[in-house]
Amino acid sequence: MGRWWRGLRTAVQSQLSQPPSSLQSTSHQYHTIQAIPRECSGSRVSSRERAQGRIPAVIFHQSLLEKEPDSRSGIISRKRLLTTERKQIHSLLKSVKVPFFCSTTFALQIRAGSGSSVVLESGKVLPIKVHRDEESGKVLNLVFVWAEDGTELKVDVPVVFRGEEDCPGLKKGGQLNKIRTSLKFLCPAEKIPPKIEVDVSNLDVGDRVFLHDVEVDSSLKLLTKIDNHPLCKIVPTNLGTSEPMVV
Numbered sequence: 001m002g003r004w005w006r007g008l009r010t011a012v013q014s015q016l017s018q019p020p021s022s023l024q025s026t027s028h029q030y031h032t033i034q035a036i037p038r039e040c041s042g043s044r045v046s047s048r049e050r051a052q053g054r055i056p057a058v059i060f061h062q063s064l065l066e067k068e069p070d071s072r073s074g075i076i077s078r079k080r081l082l083t084t085e086r087k088q089i090h091s092l093l094k095s096v097k098v099p100f101f102c103s104t105t106f107a108l109q110i111r112a113g114s115g116s117s118v119v120l121e122s123g124k125v126l127p128i129k130v131h132r133d134e135e136s137g138k139v140l141n142l143v144f145v146w147a148e149d150g151t152e153l154k155v156d157v158p159v160v161f162r163g164e165e166d167c168p169g170l171k172k173g174g175q176l177n178k179i180r181t182s183l184k185f186l187c188p189a190e191k192i193p194p195k196i197e198v199d200v201s202n203l204d205v206g207d208r209v210f211l212h213d214v215e216v217d218s219s220l221k222l223l224t225k226i227d228n229h230p231l232c233k234i235v236p237t238n239l240g241t242s243e244p245m246v247v
Contacts, residue, residue, distance in 0.1 A: 163201025169234030
Protein backbone atom coordinates (compact mmCIF):
# COMPACT_ATOMS: atom_id res chain seq x y z
CA MET A 1 0.00 0.00 0.00
CA GLY A 2 2.74 2.43 0.96
CA ARG A 3 4.73 1.59 -2.19
CA TRP A 4 1.68 2.27 -4.36
CA TRP A 5 1.25 5.77 -2.91
CA ARG A 6 4.93 6.65 -2.82
CA GLY A 7 5.37 5.56 -6.44
CA LEU A 8 2.47 7.70 -7.60
CA ARG A 9 3.66 10.63 -5.51
CA THR A 10 7.04 10.54 -7.23
CA ALA A 11 5.45 10.29 -10.67
CA VAL A 12 3.31 13.39 -10.20
CA GLN A 13 5.67 15.46 -8.07
CA SER A 14 6.39 17.88 -10.91
CA GLN A 15 2.67 18.41 -11.51
CA LEU A 16 1.92 19.30 -7.92
CA SER A 17 3.55 22.69 -8.34
CA GLN A 18 0.75 23.75 -10.69
CA PRO A 19 -2.08 25.88 -9.23
CA PRO A 20 -4.79 23.58 -7.85
CA SER A 21 -8.13 23.67 -9.60
CA SER A 22 -11.34 24.38 -7.73
CA LEU A 23 -13.30 21.34 -6.58
CA GLN A 24 -16.55 23.22 -6.04
CA SER A 25 -19.51 20.90 -6.56
CA THR A 26 -21.17 20.63 -9.95
CA SER A 27 -23.92 18.22 -10.89
CA HIS A 28 -21.26 15.74 -12.07
CA GLN A 29 -18.70 16.22 -9.30
CA TYR A 30 -21.41 16.05 -6.66
CA HIS A 31 -21.79 12.33 -7.30
CA THR A 32 -18.07 11.76 -7.82
CA ILE A 33 -16.46 10.99 -4.49
CA GLN A 34 -13.23 12.93 -4.05
CA ALA A 35 -10.54 11.22 -1.95
CA ILE A 36 -6.85 11.48 -1.19
CA PRO A 37 -4.46 8.68 -0.14
CA ARG A 38 -3.36 8.02 3.41
CA GLU A 39 -0.28 5.94 4.08
CA CYS A 40 -1.14 4.70 7.56
CA SER A 41 -4.08 3.15 9.37
CA GLY A 42 -4.92 2.98 13.06
CA SER A 43 -7.12 4.73 15.59
CA ARG A 44 -4.78 7.70 16.08
CA VAL A 45 -4.52 8.38 12.37
CA SER A 46 -8.27 8.05 11.95
CA SER A 47 -8.97 10.37 14.87
CA ARG A 48 -6.64 12.98 13.40
CA GLU A 49 -8.38 12.74 10.02
CA ARG A 50 -11.82 13.17 11.59
CA ALA A 51 -10.62 16.15 13.63
CA GLN A 52 -9.63 17.83 10.35
CA GLY A 53 -13.07 17.36 8.80
CA ARG A 54 -12.34 14.16 6.91
CA ILE A 55 -13.63 10.59 7.05
CA PRO A 56 -11.22 7.64 6.66
CA ALA A 57 -12.14 5.07 4.02
CA VAL A 58 -10.84 1.85 2.51
CA ILE A 59 -11.49 0.24 -0.89
CA PHE A 60 -10.75 -3.31 -2.04
CA HIS A 61 -12.12 -6.09 -4.22
CA GLN A 62 -15.19 -7.75 -2.71
CA SER A 63 -13.59 -11.16 -3.26
CA LEU A 64 -11.32 -10.44 -0.27
CA LEU A 65 -14.40 -10.92 1.94
CA GLU A 66 -14.98 -14.45 0.67
CA LYS A 67 -14.27 -17.25 3.15
CA GLU A 68 -13.21 -19.76 0.50
CA PRO A 69 -9.52 -19.31 -0.49
CA ASP A 70 -10.27 -20.51 -4.04
CA SER A 71 -12.55 -17.54 -4.67
CA ARG A 72 -9.71 -15.17 -3.81
CA SER A 73 -6.98 -16.84 -5.86
CA GLY A 74 -5.54 -14.81 -8.69
CA ILE A 75 -7.26 -11.62 -7.53
CA ILE A 76 -5.23 -8.45 -7.08
CA SER A 77 -6.63 -6.79 -3.97
CA ARG A 78 -6.22 -3.23 -5.26
CA LYS A 79 -6.63 -2.14 -1.66
CA ARG A 80 -6.46 1.60 -1.10
CA LEU A 81 -6.39 3.49 2.18
CA LEU A 82 -8.06 6.85 1.62
CA THR A 83 -9.61 9.83 3.31
CA THR A 84 -12.75 11.60 2.11
CA GLU A 85 -14.31 14.98 2.81
CA ARG A 86 -16.94 14.84 5.54
CA LYS A 87 -19.12 17.53 3.94
CA GLN A 88 -19.34 15.66 0.64
CA ILE A 89 -20.13 12.32 2.29
CA HIS A 90 -22.87 13.91 4.39
CA SER A 91 -24.31 15.56 1.26
CA LEU A 92 -24.32 12.22 -0.57
CA LEU A 93 -25.99 10.45 2.36
CA LYS A 94 -28.65 13.16 2.43
CA SER A 95 -29.18 13.10 -1.35
CA VAL A 96 -29.18 9.35 -1.94
CA LYS A 97 -30.92 8.55 1.38
CA VAL A 98 -29.29 6.21 3.89
CA PRO A 99 -31.21 2.98 3.07
CA PHE A 100 -30.08 3.15 -0.57
CA PHE A 101 -26.51 4.37 -0.06
CA CYS A 102 -25.06 0.85 0.03
CA SER A 103 -26.87 -0.20 -3.15
CA THR A 104 -25.77 2.83 -5.19
CA THR A 105 -22.51 3.01 -7.13
CA PHE A 106 -20.43 6.17 -7.30
CA ALA A 107 -17.59 7.43 -9.42
CA LEU A 108 -14.39 7.93 -7.41
CA GLN A 109 -11.34 10.10 -7.99
CA ILE A 110 -8.21 9.69 -5.90
CA ARG A 111 -6.31 12.98 -6.03
CA ALA A 112 -2.74 13.72 -5.03
CA GLY A 113 -3.82 16.06 -2.26
CA SER A 114 -6.63 18.23 -0.99
CA GLY A 115 -7.55 20.69 -3.75
CA SER A 116 -5.09 19.11 -6.21
CA SER A 117 -5.92 18.80 -9.91
CA VAL A 118 -3.77 15.67 -10.20
CA VAL A 119 -5.86 12.48 -10.36
CA LEU A 120 -3.85 9.46 -9.27
CA GLU A 121 -6.53 6.86 -9.88
CA SER A 122 -10.22 6.71 -10.68
CA GLY A 123 -12.95 4.12 -10.91
CA LYS A 124 -16.42 3.15 -9.78
CA VAL A 125 -17.13 1.99 -6.23
CA LEU A 126 -19.97 0.59 -4.14
CA PRO A 127 -20.28 1.43 -0.42
CA ILE A 128 -20.76 -1.71 1.67
CA LYS A 129 -20.45 -0.33 5.20
CA VAL A 130 -20.92 2.99 6.97
CA HIS A 131 -19.46 2.84 10.48
CA ARG A 132 -21.11 5.28 12.90
CA ASP A 133 -20.57 6.29 16.50
CA GLU A 134 -23.21 4.46 18.56
CA GLU A 135 -24.01 7.51 20.68
CA SER A 136 -23.69 10.49 18.33
CA GLY A 137 -24.46 8.77 15.02
CA LYS A 138 -21.49 10.51 13.38
CA VAL A 139 -19.86 8.70 10.45
CA LEU A 140 -16.52 7.27 11.61
CA ASN A 141 -15.29 5.50 8.48
CA LEU A 142 -16.43 4.03 5.19
CA VAL A 143 -15.82 0.74 3.41
CA PHE A 144 -16.10 0.47 -0.39
CA VAL A 145 -15.54 -2.25 -2.96
CA TRP A 146 -14.50 -1.69 -6.56
CA ALA A 147 -17.52 -1.83 -8.87
CA GLU A 148 -16.09 -1.69 -12.36
CA ASP A 149 -18.32 -2.65 -15.29
CA GLY A 150 -18.04 -6.33 -16.08
CA THR A 151 -17.61 -7.45 -12.47
CA GLU A 152 -20.27 -9.14 -10.33
CA LEU A 153 -20.99 -8.08 -6.76
CA LYS A 154 -23.09 -9.45 -3.92
CA VAL A 155 -25.44 -6.65 -2.88
CA ASP A 156 -28.12 -6.32 -0.20
CA VAL A 157 -30.82 -4.42 -2.07
CA PRO A 158 -33.48 -2.64 0.05
CA VAL A 159 -37.11 -3.60 -0.51
CA VAL A 160 -39.59 -0.72 -0.77
CA PHE A 161 -43.32 -1.37 -0.47
CA ARG A 162 -45.60 0.90 -2.51
CA GLY A 163 -49.34 1.18 -3.04
CA GLU A 164 -50.30 1.00 0.64
CA GLU A 165 -52.76 3.88 0.21
CA ASP A 166 -54.74 1.79 -2.33
CA CYS A 167 -54.39 -1.61 -0.62
CA PRO A 168 -57.87 -3.18 -0.03
CA GLY A 169 -56.62 -5.21 2.91
CA LEU A 170 -55.31 -2.15 4.70
CA LYS A 171 -58.54 -0.26 4.02
CA LYS A 172 -60.39 -3.08 5.77
CA GLY A 173 -58.24 -2.56 8.85
CA GLY A 174 -55.50 -5.06 8.10
CA GLN A 175 -51.81 -4.50 8.72
CA LEU A 176 -48.85 -4.86 6.34
CA ASN A 177 -46.40 -7.30 7.85
CA LYS A 178 -43.02 -6.58 6.18
CA ILE A 179 -41.20 -9.89 6.51
CA ARG A 180 -38.16 -9.05 4.36
CA THR A 181 -36.77 -5.52 4.06
CA SER A 182 -33.83 -6.41 1.81
CA LEU A 183 -32.79 -9.10 -0.66
CA LYS A 184 -29.29 -10.26 -1.54
CA PHE A 185 -28.48 -10.49 -5.23
CA LEU A 186 -25.43 -11.29 -7.31
CA CYS A 187 -25.44 -8.30 -9.67
CA PRO A 188 -23.38 -7.05 -12.58
CA ALA A 189 -21.82 -3.85 -11.26
CA GLU A 190 -23.42 -1.80 -14.02
CA LYS A 191 -26.94 -3.09 -13.21
CA ILE A 192 -27.15 -2.86 -9.42
CA PRO A 193 -30.68 -1.67 -8.54
CA PRO A 194 -30.78 0.94 -5.73
CA LYS A 195 -34.01 -0.67 -4.51
CA ILE A 196 -36.60 -3.35 -5.24
CA GLU A 197 -40.19 -2.08 -5.36
CA VAL A 198 -43.01 -4.37 -4.26
CA ASP A 199 -46.57 -3.35 -5.20
CA VAL A 200 -49.12 -4.13 -2.48
CA SER A 201 -51.99 -2.08 -3.98
CA ASN A 202 -54.04 -5.18 -4.85
CA LEU A 203 -53.51 -7.23 -1.71
CA ASP A 204 -56.43 -8.23 0.49
CA VAL A 205 -56.34 -9.58 4.05
CA GLY A 206 -54.39 -12.85 4.01
CA ASP A 207 -52.65 -12.16 0.69
CA ARG A 208 -48.88 -12.47 0.39
CA VAL A 209 -46.11 -11.50 -2.00
CA PHE A 210 -43.44 -14.18 -2.44
CA LEU A 211 -39.80 -13.92 -3.46
CA HIS A 212 -40.55 -15.49 -6.84
CA ASP A 213 -43.11 -12.75 -7.51
CA VAL A 214 -40.41 -10.06 -7.60
CA GLU A 215 -39.50 -8.96 -11.11
CA VAL A 216 -35.89 -7.86 -11.61
CA ASP A 217 -33.44 -7.65 -14.49
CA SER A 218 -32.63 -11.10 -15.85
CA SER A 219 -28.92 -10.56 -15.11
CA LEU A 220 -29.58 -10.46 -11.35
CA LYS A 221 -29.36 -13.71 -9.40
CA LEU A 222 -31.24 -13.99 -6.11
CA LEU A 223 -28.86 -15.55 -3.56
CA THR A 224 -31.31 -17.87 -1.84
CA LYS A 225 -32.20 -21.45 -2.62
CA ILE A 226 -35.79 -21.00 -1.42
CA ASP A 227 -37.77 -18.51 -3.46
CA ASN A 228 -41.22 -19.41 -2.11
CA HIS A 229 -40.73 -17.46 1.11
CA PRO A 230 -43.04 -14.45 1.54
CA LEU A 231 -41.78 -10.89 1.42
CA CYS A 232 -44.89 -9.48 3.05
CA LYS A 233 -48.43 -10.35 4.10
CA ILE A 234 -51.61 -8.47 4.95
CA VAL A 235 -52.72 -9.69 8.38
CA PRO A 236 -55.86 -8.88 10.38
CA THR A 237 -55.29 -6.10 12.90
CA ASN A 238 -56.11 -8.28 15.87
CA LEU A 239 -53.38 -10.71 14.79
CA GLY A 240 -50.96 -8.03 13.56
CA THR A 241 -47.44 -7.93 14.84
CA SER A 242 -44.42 -5.87 13.92
CA GLU A 243 -42.28 -8.99 14.12
CA PRO A 244 -41.87 -11.29 11.11
CA MET A 245 -44.49 -14.04 11.21
CA VAL A 246 -43.76 -17.74 10.96
CA VAL A 247 -45.30 -18.91 7.72
